[in-house]
Amino acid sequence: xxxxxxxxxxxxxxxxxxxxxxxxxxxxxxxxxxxxxxxxxxxxxxxxxxxxxxxxxxxxxxxxxxxxxxxxxxxxxxxxxxxxxxxxxxxxxxxxxxxxxxxxxxxxxxxxxxxxxxxxxxxxxxxxxxxxxxxxxxxxxxxxxxxxxxxxxxxxxxxxxxxxxxxxxxxxxxxxxxxxxxxxxxxxxxxxxxxxxxxxxxxxx
Numbered sequence: 001x002x003x004x005x006x007x008x009x010x011x012x013x014x015x016x017x018x019x020x021x022x023x024x025x026x027x028x029x030x031x032x033x034x035x036x037x038x039x040x041x042x043x044x045x046x047x048x049x050x051x052x053x054x055x056x057x058x059x060x061x062x063x064x065x066x067x068x069x070x071x072x073x074x075x076x077x078x079x080x081x082x083x084x085x086x087x088x089x090x091x092x093x094x095x096x097x098x099x100x101x102x103x104x105x106x107x108x109x110x111x112x113x114x115x116x117x118x119x120x121x122x123x124x125x126x127x128x129x130x131x132x133x134x135x136x137x138x139x140x141x142x143x144x145x146x147x148x149x150x151x152x153x154x155x156x157x158x159x160x161x162x163x164x165x166x167x168x169x170x171x172x173x174x175x176x177x178x179x180x181x182x183x184x185x186x187x188x189x190x191x192x193x194x195x196x197x198x199x200x201x202x203x204x205x
Contacts, residue, residue, distance in 0.1 A: 018106070018197075020190040021119075024183065032179050033081065040074050043165065043172050047072075050164035053147060064147035064161045073137060073169075077176060080129040084183070087118040087125070106197055116191055123187045130180045139177070141169040 051065045091114060095105065105111045143166045150157040163169075 018190050018193050020186055020193050024186040024190060027186065028081075028084075028183060032183070035175065035179070036074070036077050036081070039172065040077065043168050044072065044074050047164060051161060053159050053161040055159075059152065060147075060149060060159065061161075063149060063152055064145070064159065067147055068145050068161065068163070071136065073172075073176075076133065076136065080126075080133075080180075084122055084125045084129070087121040091115055091118040106194060112194060112198060116194060119187050119191050119194075123184055126180050126184045126187070130177070130184075133173075133177065133180075137173055139170075139173060141166040141173065 047069075048065050051061060051068070053060045053064045094114070095111075105115055141163060143163055145161040145163050147159050147161050148157060149159050
């Protein structure tokens, strides 16, 4: 791929053809990633080390932590961010290869339809991620986790585990749910903006 294609691709990703799309890029790329990268590490970085069960033995702690966290929240949210970026990245890669200028995307029906489809796909992926987050993490992190250790062939089947900083994690969960809802609203608003421009209710940029 030539430098011109790379430049067009990066410009398309950073400056989408709609005002709401540009705000979405700012919100998604800056605020959400900063929140996950900095605060997420602060809240979840040492969770496994401070997760303790009764009896406080390494094998029990590790077994119960793996049961408590089938996937760590940081990994899940990082995968969510990457996957949600894919539809837009594919579109802007297509636009760069076809030498489509950003201002022309909303002028031709085929380009507009392709762009709307990528925005709709982002909505679907965000909704799926929202549902998966509910299944994996719920809406609240309890201070006590009851772990089934029967597979370890212990004399007991259920043991109590202490979850560190459970209140901070609950707040962080709510924040990530909120970010998902905001990005879905922005994607819907972007589709609405495109429709208004095509119908002539808004002036093109």
